[in-house]
Amino acid sequence: MAEPGQLIRSLSGRPAARNFHSFVINEIGMGVASGAFPVGSTLPGDAEMIDRYEVSRTVLREAIKTLEAKGLVEARAKVGTRVLARNRWNLFDRQVLFWIFHATPxxxxxxxxxxxxxxxxxxxxxxxxxxxxxxxxxxxxxxxxxxxxxxxxxxxxxxxxxxxxxxxxxxxxxxxxxxxxxxxxxxxxxxxxxxxxxxxxxxxxxxxxxxxxxxxxxxxxxxxxxxxxxxxxxxxxxxxxx
Known part of the structure; x- marks a missing residue:
């Protein structure tokens, strides 16, 4: 969760995440905001994401739940995790704003x-x-x-x-x-x-x-x-x- 002032503190460079959970959330969130994971696309499967970020399945799934709560993605059984349209994103969420800022709005x-x-x-x-x-x-x-x-x-x-x-x-x-x-x-x-x-x-x-x-x-x-x-x-x- 981004804290008040964190966005301004990052003006000299985006700070590193503090733990694996934060790391995965930030990496996927930045990927969505920047278009690396385009709106309407499906995120890579669990196995690929686990290998890419070197985290456990539990950490990955908790990160996806957090991103769902922010309106960036939607996970469905047998379908995968889809990137939602921007009008679904919670733009009052400091962390979402952080990603948009660093992705160049x-x-x-x-x-x-x-x-x-x-x-x-x-x-x-x-x-x-x-x-x-x-x-x-x-x-x-x-x-x-x-x-x-x-x-x-x-x-x-x-x-x-x-x-x-x-x-x-x-x-x-x-x-x-x-x-x-x-x-x-x-x-x-x-x-x-x-x-x-x-x-x-x-x-x-x-x-x-x-x-x-x-x-x-x-x-x-x-x-x-x-x-x-x-x-x-x-x-x-x-x-x-x-």
Whole structure:
């Protein structure tokens, strides 16, 4: 199971799985997301997969069950394990998003992501402005300072910015918004990767002032002001993603 922040931590290279079970899930999941195992195709049989990944039948079958739960495959007796259409994949699952990110998502997917992210985050900051707590505001300012001092380190900077967004979702006191931060992390990672590819070395320069204004607006209870600033942040990220 991917953890919050794992996608941003992987910007310098995809980390190795921690055990055989994770290894098999990641290898097959990446194969599906990248098209190495195309939609509609049937995965190789157990014997071939066991030999390929050097794991037991039990580990392989547990991995397939996990992938079924994520909507990537469907196992049927006497038929085999079929790769399901993308509209069956659980796109709120952090691990599925991790695989899509490293397989290079299609432009249509990133456009859809930006649309959904905008709805989620605009709502989150509006609610946060009326429901925030003092400790949440203190931590937002702490992570803003961390984002500034780590401006030259893409992963540390990215994690600090992600914590600001996560705290905003937390401050909204809406459990559904809190559960959707995997999509936010995906978008942040995409924007950071775009900056890396463009040769950016100061990742804080473009948006530090905007985040300062955003946190101030939330602290003052100014939902409209917070929404206006967030719209600018989303626009900047969308440019790097595209």
């Amino acid at each position: 299609e432009p249509g997917f990133t456009d859809s992501l930006c649309e959904v992210r905008a709805g989620l985050e605009m709502q989150a900051v509006t609610l946060a402005a009326s429901r925030r707590q003092a400790e949440q505001m203190r931590m937002m300012r702490y992570w803003l300072a961390q984002a500034h001092v780590s401006a030259a380190m893409v992963e540390s900077h990215g994690l600090a910015v992600f914590e600001i967004h996560r705290l905003m979702a937390e401050a909204s006191q809406n459990p559904i918004l809190r559960s959707a931060t995997g999509l936010v992390e995906f978008a942040l990672a995409m924007a950071l990767r775009g900056q890396m590819q463009a040769g950016v070395t100061d990742f804080a320069a473009e948006k530090t002032a905007a985040y300062e204004a955003l946190i101030t607006a939330i602290d003052k209870g100014d939902g409209a002001g917070a929404s206006a600033v967030m719209a600018g942040i989303l626009s900047a990220d969308r440019g790097w993603i595209r």
